[in-house]
Amino acid sequence: MTNTARTASSPWRRLNWALLIGMCLLIAVGTAFIYSACSIRDVADLQQLYRKHATFAAVGLGVYLAIACTNYRTLLRWSWLLYLIALLLLAAVLVFGTSQMGAQRWVFGVQPSEIAKLAVILFVAWLLGRRDSSRGTSVYLLTLGVAAIPVLLVLRQPDLGTALIFVPTILAMLFTARVAPRAFGLTLVGGAVVMALVVGIIALVETRELAPRTEARLRQITCLTEYQQDRIANFLFPERNPHGGAWNKRQSEIAVGSGGVWGKGFRKGDQNLLGYLPPSVSSNDFIFSVLAEESGFAGSLALLALFALVIGAVLVEAFACPDGVGKLLCVGVAVMLFCHVFVNIAMTIGVLPITGLPLPFISYGRTCLLTMMAALGFVQSVAIHGRESAPCF
Amino acid sequence: MHLNEPKPLSNWRIALLGLIFLAGLMLLVARLYRLQVVQSEAFEQRQTRQSVRRVLLPSPRGRILDCHGRLLADNQPNYCLAFYLEELRRPGRWNNTVNAVDQELNRLAATLQLPRTCSRHRIEDHIRQSLPLPLIAWEHLDDAALARFVECRTNFPGVDVFVQPERLYPQGQLAAHVLGYAGRGDLAEAVQAEDYNYHLPGLKGRSGLEKEYDDLLCGLPGGQLIRVDAAGCRHDEWMVRQPVPGRDLTVTLDSEIQASLEKTLADVCGAGVVLDPRNGDILAMASAPTFDPNTLTPAPTPEVWRALMQDPNRPLFNRAITGCYPPGSTFKPFVALAAQTIGNLSPETTYTCEGTFQLGNRIIHCASGERHGIVDMRKAIEVSCNVYFCNLATTLGYDAIFTVAQQVGFGRRTGIDLPGESMGLLPSANWKKEHDQGNWTLGDTCNTAIGQGNLLVSPLQMAVATATLANGGRVLRPRILHSGATEGETVSHTAWPAASIELVQGGMLDVVSGEEGTGHRARVAGMNVAAKTGTAEYRVDGLPRKYGWMISFAPAEAPRVVVVMVVEEAQTGGLTVGPRLQRVLMTIFANEIAAGGKAGAS
Numbered sequence: 001m002t003n004t005a006r007t008a009s010s011p012w013r014r015l016n017w018a019l020l021i022g023m024c025l026l027i028a029v030g031t032a033f034i035y036s037a038c039s040i041r042d043v044a045d046l047q048q049l050y051r052k053h054a055t056f057a058a059v060g061l062g063v064y065l066a067i068a069c070t071n072y073r074t075l076l077r078w079s080w081l082l083y084l085i086a087l088l089l090l091a092a093v094l095v096f097g098t099s100q101m102g103a104q105r106w107v108f109g110v111q112p113s114e115i116a117k118l119a120v121i122l123f124v125a126w127l128l129g130r131r132d133s134s135r136g137t138s139v140y141l142l143t144l145g146v147a148a149i150p151v152l153l154v155l156r157q158p159d160l161g162t163a164l165i166f167v168p169t170i171l172a173m174l175f176t177a178r179v180a181p182r183a184f185g186l187t188l189v190g191g192a193v194v195m196a197l198v199v200g201i202i203a204l205v206e207t208r209e210l211a212p213r214t215e216a217r218l219r220q221i222t223c224l225t226e227y228q229q230d231r232i233a234n235f236l237f238p239e240r241n242p243h244g245g246a247w248n249k250r251q252s253e254i255a256v257g258s259g260g261v262w263g264k265g266f267r268k269g270d271q272n273l274l275g276y277l278p279p280s281v282s283s284n285d286f287i288f289s290v291l292a293e294e295s296g297f298a299g300s301l302a303l304l305a306l307f308a309l310v311i312g313a314v315l316v317e318a319f320a321c322p323d324g325v326g327k328l329l330c331v332g333v334a335v336m337l338f339c340h341v342f343v344n345i346a347m348t349i350g351v352l353p354i355t356g357l358p359l360p361f362i363s364y365g366r367t368c369l370l371t372m373m374a375a376l377g378f379v380q381s382v383a384i385h386g387r388e389s390a391p392c393f
Numbered sequence: 394m395h396l397n398e399p400k401p402l403s404n405w406r407i408a409l410l411g412l413i414f415l416a417g418l419m420l421l422v423a424r425l426y427r428l429q430v431v432q433s434e435a436f437e438q439r440q441t442r443q444s445v446r447r448v449l450l451p452s453p454r455g456r457i458l459d460c461h462g463r464l465l466a467d468n469q470p471n472y473c474l475a476f477y478l479e480e481l482r483r484p485g486r487w488n489n490t491v492n493a494v495d496q497e498l499n500r501l502a503a504t505l506q507l508p509r510t511c512s513r514h515r516i517e518d519h520i521r522q523s524l525p526l527p528l529i530a531w532e533h534l535d536d537a538a539l540a541r542f543v544e545c546r547t548n549f550p551g552v553d554v555f556v557q558p559e560r561l562y563p564q565g566q567l568a569a570h571v572l573g574y575a576g577r578g579d580l581a582e583a584v585q586a587e588d589y590n591y592h593l594p595g596l597k598g599r600s601g602l603e604k605e606y607d608d609l610l611c612g613l614p615g616g617q618l619i620r621v622d623a624a625g626c627r628h629d630e631w632m633v634r635q636p637v638p639g640r641d642l643t644v645t646l647d648s649e650i651q652a653s654l655e656k657t658l659a660d661v662c663g664a665g666v667v668l669d670p671r672n673g674d675i676l677a678m679a680s681a682p683t684f685d686p687n688t689l690t691p692a693p694t695p696e697v698w699r700a701l702m703q704d705p706n707r708p709l710f711n712r713a714i715t716g717c718y719p720p721g722s723t724f725k726p727f728v729a730l731a732a733q734t735i736g737n738l739s740p741e742t743t744y745t746c747e748g749t750f751q752l753g754n755r756i757i758h759c760a761s762g763e764r765h766g767i768v769d770m771r772k773a774i775e776v777s778c779n780v781y782f783c784n785l786a787t788t789l790g791y792d793a794i795f796t797v798a799q800q801v802g803f804g805r806r807t808g809i810d811l812p813g814e815s816m817g818l819l820p821s822a823n824w825k826k827e828h829d830q831g832n833w834t835l836g837d838t839c840n841t842a843i844g845q846g847n848l849l850v851s852p853l854q855m856a857v858a859t860a861t862l863a864n865g866g867r868v869l870r871p872r873i874l875h876s877g878a879t880e881g882e883t884v885s886h887t888a889w890p891a892a893s894i895e896l897v898q899g900g901m902l903d904v905v906s907g908e909e910g911t912g913h914r915a916r917v918a919g920m921n922v923a924a925k926t927g928t929a930e931y932r933v934d935g936l937p938r939k940y941g942w943m944i945s946f947a948p949a950e951a952p953r954v955v956v957v958m959v960v961e962e963a964q965t966g967g968l969t970v971g972p973r974l975q976r977v978l979m980t981i982f983a984n985e986i987a988a989g990g991k992a993g994a995s
Contacts, residue, residue: 042484129402176406254443257428257436274444275623297429304418304425311414318407327402331410342417349424 016383022310023376027057030362036267037283037290049283049364056366060373067377071385076325079122086119090153105157111367113162116150118371121332128177129325140180160228161355165339172335173328198222206233231353251276252286252348255293263296284363285356288348307341314379326382333375446525446619451595452612453558455639459648464563466572471559472534475527479626480551491516504545505538523591525619525627527555560596560690566683568651570711573601574686604812612639643875645674653980654679657973663960664712664852670860670955672881673869680712714814717849718959721927722777723942724844726897729770731797733893736789740770740896746780752836757783774900775907779843786842787835795821800887801858802868803850809871817854820847856957859944863952865894901925902949914971917978919989921949926966938962941969947978954981
């Protein structure tokens with residue numbers, strides 16, 4: 001895509017086709033493998049999940065196009081409002097949310113933590129990206145604060161995985177915006193130390209016979225729930241509990257591994273069909289296992305290539321966008337996307353501990369799908385409107 | 394652009410992010426390569442191990458037929474009703490499924506008007522132990538119950554008819570000891586050896602031919618693979634090896650002769666063997682009392698088993714090959730042969746019988762206190778003179794008797810293709826010493842010569858020895874499986890002079906047809922029968938009892954059958970066994986006797 005194309009008058013001429021087509025392909029792949037994954041569900045409603053996914057993709061496409069056609073500068077002026085709404089919804093979840101598998105994540109049929117991710121990216125991009133934004137420590141702290149409120153609310157659900165997504169996203173945006181480099185460096189070091197401490201404590205508690213009081217004290221220091229500690233421990237010591245929490249991880253690895261180079265064929269994955277991959281997770285968090293089993297290494301590579309295409313396209317827009325808000329917006333979306341993809345796939349192949357993170361566009365999950373599509377809609381808007389004059393910033 | 398605006402955000406930071414992303418993706422690709430390409434096979438095996446169960450399928454058992462092709466052992470279908478739990482599965486705890494199956498069982502019991510045979514406990518056990526296999530709820534459904542089920546089968550999803558092969562002995566008790574029986578076998582060894590997870594019940598030969606030829610009869614079990622889902626229910630199945638049916642066995646038994654032999658022994662304890670002296674074919678073999686193998690397959694009820702085990706006459710015991718009896722006077726023909734062939738004693742040698750033979754302070758009587766006067770060898774066989782044979786034996790010495798007895802197969806197994814054959818006992822000086830019974834005495838020689846003392850033989854050994862007399866000195870290996878070879882297997886040749894054999898055969902002919910013959914009750918009109926009677930004494934709880942023996946072959950000029958019978962608690966061999974032997978011979982030669990009668994009439 002050349003700059004001459006960008007400056008042409010019609011928005012369609014400046015559309016980033018790679019972004020749009022890549023996204024549509026991902027959604028198509030997702031729908032197909034949700035179909036495969038939900039075919040063994042015993043409830044008729046659940047067998048139709050792939051239809052819901054496709055339906056919401058259609059809705060999402062509308063949202064996407066609407067956002068893409070609107071100048072993101074106009075939209076981002078209202079990012080504080082979206083941020084507030086997200087905070088309200090997050091608070092609402094804690095008050096009257098519905099729970100599933102030990103965590104309260106839904107309210108009014110939506111998962112506010114997904115919306116919050118996008119809202120924080122937009123708001124932070126607006127905060128840091130304007131030409132008149134200061135780049136001092138005060139803004140740095142303000143940004144951390146803006147991110148910290150939703151993170152704390154999400155942690156209360158508790159949803160460690162989603163909360164953790166905020167961290168690299170915000171850090172990458174701060175890094176790109178060159179805000180308070182020394183404070184930033186300090187934060188990085190501090191964060192690394194905290195992480196090392198938490199993992200170290202859990203490893204210590206698991207491997208050593210400690211006095212119950214000492215153990216309880218140490219566990220308290222980590223600020224993690226028992227369930228979250230368990231997951232990290234299961235990851236660190238896979239032989240610890242082969243039938244309990246590690247079942248999903250083991251079955252997922254078997255599914256991926258037994259897929260081989262070319263896979264077992266669409267809707268022919270034994271791990272999926274025979275229910276070894278629990279049907280309750282195979283269509284959302286573990287959809288990659290289904291895909292990897294049925295389409296093999298070739299399919300996994302193709303999927304990664306598609307994600308690389310989309311994320312790459314987002315980064316290209318970040319490169320090309322002349323103003324800071326657009327750049328930061330694209331960086332935020334790229335990092336969020338990448339973190340989802342990386343963490344989700346890494347956990348299904350045993351590289352990272354199991355956290356409940358969906359695979360964007362592929363996993364079944366309405367809010368997540370809509371949010372991700374909206375996020376790409378903003379990037380598309382940057383592609384279309386980025387070269388227009390930027391009077392407001 | 395204005396001059397005072399701050400520097401635009403630098404792109405190298407974005408490029409750095411892109412590099413980090415690339416590194417992350419590469420990490421994923423590397424890990425995926427390891428899982429899906431390098432270790433793929435190992436994961437495939439893990440997948441198979443957790444989801445595939447191997448099931449051993451028994452093959453249809455071979456049938457057993459007699460020499461005329463009549464069925465002696467057959468298979469019949471056992472119609473069962475089986476519950477397929479994967480179709481009755483209820484969500485949630487297994488208890489829900491147990492309840493559901495339990496209810497279905499009650500409903501089906503009411504519909505079929507059958508009492509429930511499958512307890513709730515068994516459902517639970519089945520779910521725990523062999524979930525992917527069908528749960529057998531009813532066995533041996535009759536036609537009425539089957540018809541009722543077929544009518545309403547659509548109301549019972551997950552239930553179906555399941556056919557198990559079962560052993561049937563269509564002739565009932567006939568040849569029970571020879572056939573033996575096949576019981577429910579745990580093919581546990583095969584299961585372990587070939588790494589099977591489950592096996593369907595098969596049959597295993599427990600005694601007789603069923604045991605001896607179990608390898609041939611049982612064929613090759615098939616193998617089935619069942620894929621189970623995460624809950625352990627059957628998902629689908631496929632055959633990896635079709636079961637190879639067992640071989641049908643044709644045996645040398647003739648069920649008519651067998652039936653006749655068993656009938657004559659029906660009221661006593663005893664045994665009989667009918668053997669073809671030309672090739673060793675066993676035409677009939679009976680042991681009384683007998684049993685019905687149908688009651689023992691697939692497994693006897695506790696009552697049946699207890700009754701069989703507690704019966705003092707031991708019906709399961711095959712007296713024909715496992716029973717050991719002193720042969721009594723039936724041993725004398727072999728002593729006569731020993732005298733001629735090894736002792737070089739002339740058969741014309743005579744001894745005078747005054748009714749008793751004194752040896753030291755022991756007196757041996759002739760039967761019933763008879764005095765036979767001057768007897769030669771042939772006469773001595775006819776009248777079964779103890780005095781003659783004691784005299785002969787003292788002259789001859791025990792070694793010669795031992796040698797001939799060993800030649801004809803006493804004291805060792807005949808090698809018949811049946812399990813549980815006993816060796817009998819052919820005593821010797823060494824044996825006696827080893828068993829701390831002192832030195833061999835002349836008394837032992839005399840005792841053995843008249844078939845008493847420590848000498849023990851089985852009816853089958855006696856039949857083989859008699860066949861040696863009948864066929865001119867060939868010691869045969871008796872056989873039950875019809876091999877097709879007409880010759881039979883010769884264990885050894887005795888190299889007896891024909892004249893010696895003829896003299897003994899003549900003496901045995903006189904036993905039946907001679908004026909004073911002890912076996913005249915076995916006479917068959919129109920047929921020359923050669924025989925020797927025997928009566929051996931034994932004591933039960935201090936009271937004297939007698940074994941009655943008869944060995945025979947016919948027709949005497951060209952023997953085609955050897956018949957040997959022994960009856961426990963007999964009066965004498967001639968009295969008790971003679972008429973029985975006659976009936977068996979009449980059956981064997983029924984056709985010829987009828988034809989001969991006609992020829993004579995015309």
